[in-house]
Amino acid sequence: MFDVILRGGEVIDGTGKKRFKSDVGIVDDRITAIEDLSSSESKSVIDTSGKVVCPGFVDVHTHLDAQVFWDGTLSPSPLHGVTTVVGGNCGFTIAPLSDDPEVGDYLMKNAFTCGRHSP
Structure with missing residues (x-):
């Protein structure tokens, strides 16, 4: 179970790869998954569709x-x-x-x- 899932954003992971659409799973303030999490449970879901999700x-x-x-x-x-x-x-x-x-x-x-x- 995730604390938060950022759903459907354009992920820029900082590695130099092209951005890609994905979900981001967070547990205890740490990113623990960057993949399709549509079947995963979470305490909170934030719709990031149409937005960029990237490192600070x-x-x-x-x-x-x-x-x-x-x-x-x-x-x-x-x-x-x-x-x-x-x-x-x-x-x-x-x-x-x-x-x-x-x-x-x-x-x-x-x-x-x-x-x-x-x-």
Whole structure:
């Protein structure tokens, strides 16, 4: 039994192959199957017909360090499919990194839930 099935989307798997129509099965937040799952059971089904299903994008030049002050959810990135960001690579930041473990714990806890979809 799957937690979620993404049904009928155009899958781009990141390997360089051409996209293909398929279902995607997810268990415990992990992709466990990419195949025809029409006879499989799931707690939730999301119709992705006419949509692209692909790995999250990596944004290698962001200014989320500033954006977090006025938009704590960092909403534009998840809406555009960005799931990973690289920060501090342009040599300027208004929110410098900290060696304080409490700050790191807060950021790790909240960064992983930012933009998360819960069925």
